[in-house]
Amino acid sequence: SLAGHYMEETLEVELAIVSMWCVLSLQVNIVIQDIYKELKDGIYLLQLLELLSGESLPKPNCGKMRVHFLENNSKAITFLKYKQVQVKVIGPENIVDGDQTLILGLIWIIILRFQISSITLDKVKRALLIWCQHKTASYSNVSVKDFSKSWSDGLAFNALIHVHRPDLIHYSSLRREQPIKNLNNAFSVAQKHLGITKLLDAEDVAMPHPDERSIMTYVSLYYHYFSRLKQGQTVQKRLAKVSIDDLKFQYEQMISELLKWIKQKVVELDDRCFPNSLQDMWMLMANFKTFRMVEKPPKYQERGMIEAHLFHIRTKQRANNQRPYLPPEGSTLQDVEKHWVILEKAEHSRGEALQREMQRLERVEQLAQRFLKKAALRESYLEDMRKVLRKQDFQPESVDKVEAATKKLEAIVADVLPREQRFRALADMASVITQENYHRKIQIIKK
Known part of the structure; x- marks a missing residue:
């Protein structure tokens, strides 16, 4: 097997894989239960390669079809080939299909290339x-x-x-x-x-x-x-040798980029144009979690780096008996603090809004399922009544037959009329579902 080519014992391969995935789990809050199944969509594999290489890879396709999985894994393998990693044996389909031998070999190749080195x-x-x-x-x-x-x-x-x-x-x-x-x-x-x-x-x-x-x-x-x-x-x-003016420029550039990112994220977090299907909302929730767990923490570290940078400038100035540097208006640490508070409020608000919208969609989905179930019962009842009516002969030939036909009609009416409220209730349910902008409301209206 390919795995055996790199390690003498399968147990050692699995130990190395578990070790690597522990590193990934701790840094991006992912817990891998079954690598053969959970590598399938290619998203975790791309994240692992980004983490180990320190390079940006193409964003994964979050679709749930096989073609999307093949696309993501193809991106990962293409990146490995670009890094001159020998992956001739394995293709995207092997990962999607859960080929255990080739997946073990692939992970060990990655460990050799990025965790230990590409040399022998x-x-x-x-x-x-x-x-x-x-x-x-x-x-x-x-x-x-x-x-x-x-x-x-x-x-x-x-x-x-x-x-x-x-x-x-x-x-x-x-x-x-x-x-x-x-x-x-x-x-x-x-x-x-x-x-x-x-x-x-x-x-x-x-x-x-x-x-x-x-x-x-x-x-x-x-x-x-x-x-x-x-x-x-x-x-x-090396930084200590850089001139004070250069340090000031670096500080203002760093703080400008951070504030630009914060303002952009606040706009995104304030957006309330949510999709109207549960599947799309789950994807939106996943993106929000990625922002909180992956994208935001490094920016928080940047705040600390900016503070340290400003402290370094002022330390050098004191050593040279220079007046302390005062950042221009809009580029102070207080400005960063103010906008960071706005960011965290927007983050908190979006989290609550996503949760409320998710709960609303779940309620609408449940209501739609109840509607379809009740509609099926009403359709079945109507079909049964049609059959009953077709079987009746209401052509009177004598007084006795007129009376018999009348009694049958009265019995049918007595059964039908009390059910009118059930049909009206169905219409009311459909109205609520439509007003809630259910993603399959056209089907509901037609029904």
């Missing part, structure tokens, strides 16, 4: 091992020789964190004879303070020969995090 696994292993050895060289009780038993006592994980962030780990308090405690300490600190997902259980690592590939995958997260941290520090050092 042996080179990755050697490079990552050298990095670990270099970072932990000053720790006398740590000896990283492999990605298995060298990590069993938990000290190596703690050392990797401590060498970069000594404020997070009280390293001298750790004891080799307490491996579970050491491992849980490192895993908890990494998750809480560094945002590194806990992919391993302490009990699975605190053994003579823990799984090598699992540890290597997890350690690669440390490498990626601290590499980005170092790049960020480099950027900060």
